[in-house]
Amino acid sequence: MTIYVIQTQAADSPTSWHGQAMYLALATMELNPQLVLMGDGLTHLQQGHDALHNDRSLQKRYALLDLYECPTPLVVTEAHETTPSDWVQPVAQLNHSELAARLACAGKVLRF
Template identity: 55%
Template sequence: MSIFIVQSQQPDALATWHGQDMLLALATLELNPQLVVLGEALRQLQTGHDARRHERSLQKRYALMELYDCPPPLVVTEELAQQQLNTEDFVCDVQTVSYSELSQLLASSSKVIRF
């Protein structure tokens, strides 16, 4: 089963934290969800743009993905170019895909959950 969590909200949005909670819950069940980071959500992983809520760090919580053997987050190459970012601008390893490749991956998945 392939589960994709698509994050598209800015770091301080409540939906961002709900999405991260879902991601970590699925990871603890060893379902290894694939995180997809789009648009405003790219700042969630960008160095120097950590969000805090109830004394919790968004980026430190994303670091838990590695402990659960989740695949690296997917980011879209075209969006990186549009926002003048590269893979070294993030606090963790990311995997780049094109919009076309992402569309194919999402079409073949069993679940897509968007936050």
């Protein structure tokens, strides 16, 4: 069963921090959740868009993913294509229809 955590809010939104906390909690329980960034949520891993909350960096907290066996984050980009240098860590790009196909088989979907 795959658990998808979809981030749609900008990095400086409080909702983004709640979603990230849930994502990291699932990762620590070895549930290997799939992170999906779309819309304003793309800023979570884009170069130059880090957000701070209580002196904690959103992007540095995502760097903790290297400690777990979570899949590569997915980014939904139909309007514009990006290059690997646009991101602070490796990502896999897909379009909305590809995401819809994956979500149809998902065990759980959490949206923040």
